[in-house]
Amino acid sequence: MKHILYTLFLALNLALAQTGSVSGTVKDKDTGEPLLGANVIVKGTDKGAATDLEGEFTILDIEAGDATVVVTYIGYEKQEREITINPGLTVMIDFELLPVAIERETYV
Numbered sequence: 001m002k003h004i005l006y007t008l009f010l011a012l013n014l015a016l017a018q019t020g021s022v023s024g025t026v027k028d029k030d031t032g033e034p035l036l037g038a039n040v041i042v043k044g045t046d047k048g049a050a051t052d053l054e055g056e057f058t059i060l061d062i063e064a065g066d067a068t069v070v071v072t073y074i075g076y077e078k079q080e081r082e083i084t085i086n087p088g089l090t091v092m093i094d095f096e097l098l099p100v101a102i103e104r105e106t107y108v
Contacts, residue, residue: 020085029096043068
């Protein structure tokens with residue numbers, strides 16, 4: 001019984017070690033102010049998060065390997081960055097978004 005429990009524990013640790021995470025901040029490039037509610041996703045997955053009051057985010061359980069992190073926020077340019085997720089580690093990445101003018105359509 002002891003051997004079976006050890007094997008299950010080892011298998012669980014190996015399974016958990018195949019993922020990592022990404023954390024960081026999203027700020028306005030001009031003012032340095034944090035952007036609350038910016039969308040941060042790992043492209044091609046269902047993994048994502050919204051930034052908090054300090055512009056901070058964390059996305060957990062990302063498969064190890066190369067990934068693209070995409071940040072969007074209304075009124076700002078979208079940014080994408082390539083990262084490498086290592087098993088059991090957290091990648092730290094900060095974004096500074098540039099504001100863009102929002103065009104309005106005129107209906108006649």
